[in-house]
Amino acid sequence: MILANAFCLFFFLDETLRSLASPSSLQGPELHGWRPPVDCVRANELCAAESNCSSRYRTLRQCLAGRDRNTMLANKECQAALEVLQESPLYDCRCKRGMKKELQCLQIYWSIHLGLTEGEEFYEASPYEPVTSRLSDIFRLASIFSGTGADPAVSAKSNHCLDAAKACNLNENCKKLRSSYISICNREISPTERCNRRKCHKALRQFFDRVPSEYTYRMLFCSCQDQACAERRRQTILPSCSYEDKEKPNCLDLRSVCRTDHLCRSRLADFHANCHASYQTLTGCPADNYQACLGSYAGMIGFDMTPNYVDSSPTGIVVSPWCSCRGSGNMEEECEKFLRDFTENPCLRNAIQAFGNGTEVNLSPKNPSFQATQAPRVEKTPSLPDDLSDSTNLGTSIITTCTSVEEQGLKANSSKELSMCFTELTTNIIPGSNKVIRPSSGSCRARPPAALTAVSFLMLKLAL
Amino acid sequence: RRRARARSGTRPCGLRELEVRVSELGLGYASEETVLFRYCAGACEAAARFYDQGLRRLRQRRRVRREKVRAQPCCRPTAYEDEVSFLDTHSRYHTVHELSARECACV
Numbered sequence: 155m156i157l158a159n160a161f162c163l164f165f166f167l168d169e170t171l172r173s174l175a176s177p178s179s180l181q182g183p184e185l186h187g188w189r190p191p192v193d194c195v196r197a198n199e200l201c202a203a204e205s206n207c208s209s210r211y212r213t214l215r216q217c218l219a220g221r222d223r224n225t226m227l228a229n230k231e232c233q234a235a236l237e238v239l240q241e242s243p244l245y246d247c248r249c250k251r252g253m254k255k256e257l258q259c260l261q262i263y264w265s266i267h268l269g270l271t272e273g274e275e276f277y278e279a280s281p282y283e284p285v286t287s288r289l290s291d292i293f294r295l296a297s298i299f300s301g302t303g304a305d306p307a308v309s310a311k312s313n314h315c316l317d318a319a320k321a322c323n324l325n326e327n328c329k330k331l332r333s334s335y336i337s338i339c340n341r342e343i344s345p346t347e348r349c350n351r352r353k354c355h356k357a358l359r360q361f362f363d364r365v366p367s368e369y370t371y372r373m374l375f376c377s378c379q380d381q382a383c384a385e386r387r388r389q390t391i392l393p394s395c396s397y398e399d400k401e402k403p404n405c406l407d408l409r410s411v412c413r414t415d416h417l418c419r420s421r422l423a424d425f426h427a428n429c430h431a432s433y434q435t436l437t438g439c440p441a442d443n444y445q446a447c448l449g450s451y452a453g454m455i456g457f458d459m460t461p462n463y464v465d466s467s468p469t470g471i472v473v474s475p476w477c478s479c480r481g482s483g484n485m486e487e488e489c490e491k492f493l494r495d496f497t498e499n500p501c502l503r504n505a506i507q508a509f510g511n512g513t514e515v516n517l518s519p520k521n522p523s524f525q526a527t528q529a530p531r532v533e534k535t536p537s538l539p540d541d542l543s544d545s546t547n548l549g550t551s552i553i554t555t556c557t558s559v560e561e562q563g564l565k566a567n568s569s570k571e572l573s574m575c576f577t578e579l580t581t582n583i584i585p586g587s588n589k590v591i592r593p594s595s596g597s598c599r600a601r602p603p604a605a606l607t608a609v610s611f612l613m614l615k616l617a618l
Numbered sequence: 619r620r621r622a623r624a625r626s627g628t629r630p631c632g633l634r635e636l637e638v639r640v641s642e643l644g645l646g647y648a649s650e651e652t653v654l655f656r657y658c659a660g661a662c663e664a665a666a667r668f669y670d671q672g673l674r675r676l677r678q679r680r681r682v683r684r685e686k687v688r689a690q691p692c693c694r695p696t697a698y699e700d701e702v703s704f705l706d707t708h709s710r711y712h713t714v715h716e717l718s719a720r721e722c723a724c725v
Contacts, residue, residue: 313650319705320652324637329654329702336703337713385709392711 191283194262195255197247207242210235215265239266248283249420251453252363260416276488280427281420284446314376314510315386321369328369331361339392349395358396359456371448377510378468385466391455397462397476405477406489411458418457424450429502430495437508438500447505461496471506472497631660631693631724640704647712651704658722662691665724695719 192200201207217232239245244266249259263281322328335357339349362370374391378384391397403411412418428439428446435442451473454461464472474496479489496502635656640649674689676682698716705711 316650323651323653323702323704330700333701333703333713336711337701340703340711340713382707386705389705389709389711 191246191248192243193253194244194247194249194259194281197243198262200243204242206238207244210238211242211244211265214239218265218268236266249281250283251424251449257417260420264416264419276491277426277430278419278423280424280450282424282427282450313378313380313383313386315373315378315383315390318369318372318376319386322365322373325369328365331357331365335361336392339395351395354392354395355456355460357456358391358460362452362455367449367452370452371509374452375448375506375509377507380468381466384463384468388463388466391460391462393462396456397460399476402476402478402480404481404489405475405479405493406482406485408458408475408477409492415458418454418459421450421453421457422459425454426495429499429505431499431501438504440501444505444508447501448509451502451505464497471503473502473506629660630664631658631662631722633657633719633722634659640706643717645714647704647706647714648708649704649706649712653702653704654718656699656718656720658693658695658719660693660722662693662724665691667691691724693722694725695721696723696725697721 198211201211213231213235217229217235244262247263249256249263253259260281267279267281322332335354338357339354341349343350374387376383376387378387409422412422428443428450430440431438432440437444439447451461454475459475461473461475464474474493477493479486479493482489633656635654637652638655640647640651640653643655670689670691673682673687677687677689697720699718699720701713701715702717703711703713
């Protein structure tokens with residue numbers, strides 16, 4: 155572990171030096187064997203250029219068309235094709251949210267992966283790349299929030315959800331796409347048909363895809379003190395059209411419907427990957443990455459699995475898709491487990507609350523107590539900085555922070571760069587703050603066994 | 619009144635904007651939401667045509683008197699924004715069309 159950590163730091167320093175040597179380049183991190191996943195559209199092109207791969211891929215697609223997994227695997231030819239393709243770039247390719255040809259990319263992904271999985275796994279691997287690029291959003295969000303309501307008395311009274319709507323209305327793009335989904339979702343077709351749900355979902359997807367998250371998250375995850383605010387928050391996606399239905403289906407049936415659609419299936423898998431409750435981290439989220447969880451939650455809006463707030467309770471936040479576990483038969487337990495990932499998920503709840511309370515965290519840097527409610531089991535975890543144990547991958551956040559500094563083109567000189575990174579590091583472990591709130595991402599997956607070692611290591615390196 | 623007109627003459631016709639509460643607009647919607655209201659204002663003297671000069675003279679000579687005429691160009695929107703939507707205090711959404719100006723001209 156220490157070695158891995160050291161590696162990680164070396165890698166980062168190496169990168170810094172390299173970027174100094176050739177200012178325009180931010181080298182792909184091929185060194186140390188880690189390479190960014192190729193997207194599946196590109197992987198498909200690579201495969202098409204190679205006769206063996208392309209013929210096997212064609213075979214596999216024919217195998218999958220209209221046949222279930224078992225009959226497919228019974229066929230020798232199909233099995234051979236699958237085995238060969240596991241060695242090809244198609245096997246570990248990924249897609250990006252909102253990329254060009256996203257659907258095509260996902261179709262390629264699932265054409266291979268449907269053959270590999272059992273078909274009815276509880277959690278499926280996400281076809282999306284781990285969130286790294288959206289890290290810059292956090293900085294922008296932080297700067298926006300730090301500018302609001304300086305007086306705590308005023309900010310307690312103000313309605314954050316109303317402020318979020320104002321911010322959206324004053325932005326041309328946000329206002330346009332918001333008005334668009336509202337007018338579509340609010341248009342009654344006939345006394346029996348409340349709206350055109352399909353069009354409403356499409357307009358909602360456009361809103362969440364094309365409007366920067368600093369606007370959309372603020373509307374969706376605003377914090378509330380009273381019911382009027384919470385009702386506004388619940389109404390964000392116009393639930394009477396996009397969410398509620400005449401009947402409440404069984405959650406497992408709804409999941410099956412979702413899984414027949416490549417996009418819905420992918421977004422659900424991404425939600426499970428980024429929001430599943432993790433008892434190894436302080437925040438309850440995988441890799442302490444709130445941003446990724448909120449992103450994949452918002453990514454399900456506009457699909458069959460659209461989640462929403464179940465009522466307008468200001469602080470008791472419960473979100474759920476429109477389904478229940480009635481009529482589950484002998485699958486009751488699995489159904490409850492599935493539903494609990496929405497309704498009683500400490501990661502998701504902490505992420506939503508942390509986002510809403512972001513204002514307060516940034517407003518009073520002297521008292522950065524973090525209001526996230528933790529699951530009881532998580533609460534027992536010793537707090538920072540006494541025990542910066544392996545539960546936090548601080549090393550990762552150092553690196554991503556520094557990388558993002560580089561990406562912003564602030565490549566002045568080495569000492570400045572390193573000191574900026576170092577500052578980030580120290581702000582992460584303010585005494586008294588008992589949580590690391592900066593979500594981190596996986597450009598370097600090594601987890602330091604003790605972040606303090608990392609600090610001293612970095613200081614040593616700085617001294618050199 | 620003349621002084622007011624003279625003052626408005628200092629800026630030519632163009633888009634101005636105001637942040638307003640929907641309820642301030644007096645359209646009957648009870649909403650706390652703030653929208654950007656763009657309107658057209660400014661002077662149009664430079665845009666006067668022979669038409670305006672001729673019409674003014676004819677009016678002075680009482681050749682035109684029955685009808686209401688305007689012998690000077692007027693700063694008005696030539697295009698409007700499509701729609702703006704908002705939530706009211708009863709948790710109902712409304713969409714208002716052509717509330718705000720998008721382009722202005724002396725017409």
